[in-house]
Amino acid sequence: xxxxxxxxxxxxxxxxxxxxxxxxxxxxxxxxxxxxxxxxxxxxxxxxxxxxxxxxxxxxxxxxxxxxxxxxxxxxxxxxxxxxxxxxxxxxxxxxxxxxxxxxxxxx
Amino acid sequence: xxxxxxxxxxxxxxxxxxxxxxxxxxxxxxxxxxxxxxxxxxxxxxxxxxxxxxxxxxxxxxxxxxxxxxxxxxxxxxxxxxxxxxxxxxxxxxxxxxxxxxxxxxxxxxxxxxxxxxxxxxxxxxxxxxxxxxxxxxxxxxxx
Numbered sequence: 001x002x003x004x005x006x007x008x009x010x011x012x013x014x015x016x017x018x019x020x021x022x023x024x025x026x027x028x029x030x031x032x033x034x035x036x037x038x039x040x041x042x043x044x045x046x047x048x049x050x051x052x053x054x055x056x057x058x059x060x061x062x063x064x065x066x067x068x069x070x071x072x073x074x075x076x077x078x079x080x081x082x083x084x085x086x087x088x089x090x091x092x093x094x095x096x097x098x099x100x101x102x103x104x105x106x107x108x
Numbered sequence: 109x110x111x112x113x114x115x116x117x118x119x120x121x122x123x124x125x126x127x128x129x130x131x132x133x134x135x136x137x138x139x140x141x142x143x144x145x146x147x148x149x150x151x152x153x154x155x156x157x158x159x160x161x162x163x164x165x166x167x168x169x170x171x172x173x174x175x176x177x178x179x180x181x182x183x184x185x186x187x188x189x190x191x192x193x194x195x196x197x198x199x200x201x202x203x204x205x206x207x208x209x210x211x212x213x214x215x216x217x218x219x220x221x222x223x224x225x226x227x228x229x230x231x232x233x234x235x236x237x238x239x240x241x242x243x244x245x246x247x248x249x250x251x252x
Contacts, residue, residue: 092120
C-alpha cells in the first residue's frame with residue numbers, strides 16, 4: 001500500500017464524494033456517475049485513480065463494473081496520522097541542527 | 109491524551125531563539141514542511157501553507173518568540189475542516205543548550221473509521237489535512 005498515492009487520491013473532493021457514496025456498499029460505475037454533474041469519462045478517471053491507489057476494488061459482473069471501498073487502505077492512512085507530526089518535527093530537528101553545524105563550520 | 113488532541117515532542121540541539129524562526133519564517137518552514145508558504149506571524153495574521161497540493165489555511169492566535177506559538181489549522185474550501193477549525197500550539201522550552209519542543213494539535217475530528225453517517229466525511233477530511241504533512245520521505249507503509 002502506497003500511502004502517498006492514497007493521500008493524493010483522497011485529496012480531490014469529488015473522489016471523496018465517490019467514497020461517501022459507496023461507503024455502505026458496492027455500487028456500479030453508472031450509478032456512481034449518476035450522482036455527478038461531470039462527464040462519465042471524468043468519473044471513470046476518478047474511479048481509476050482511486051483503484052490504482054488501492055482505495056477501491058473493482059469487480060466485473062457481466063458488462064457492469066462494481067466498486068467498493070478497501071477498508072485496509074483507509075486504515076493504513078489512519079495509522080499514518082500517528083506519524084504525521086513526529087515525522088515533521090524530526091525533519092525540523094534535522095534542518096535546524098544541520099544549519100547550526102554549517103554555521104559552526106563557517107565560523108571556525 | 110484526549111481523543112481530539114494529538115501531541116508530539118522533539119529535542120533540538122539549539123536554543124529556542126534559534127529554533128523559533130523555523131516555525132514562522134516561510135522560507136525556513138518549507139524546508140521541513142510543505143512546498144509553499146505565506147506566513148504573517150503576528151496575532152491575527154494569516155497562515156497559508158500548501159502541502160502536497162493541500163491548501164492548509166489558518167490564523168496566528170499567539171506569537172510569543174521564542175517560546176510559544178498558537179495558530180489555527182484547516183483546509184481551504186472545506187466545510188468540515190475549514191480554516192480555523194483545529195488549533196496547533198507549539199511550546200519551546202530551553203533545556204541546557206537545547207530546545208524541547210512540544211506540539212499539541214487540538215479539536216481534531218474523531219480518528220476512528222465511521223461505519224455510517226456524516227462522520228465519514230469528517231474522517232476523510234481529517235486524513236487529508238493531517239496527512240498533508242507527509243511530504244515525500246520515508247513511507248512507514250512500505251513494509252507494514
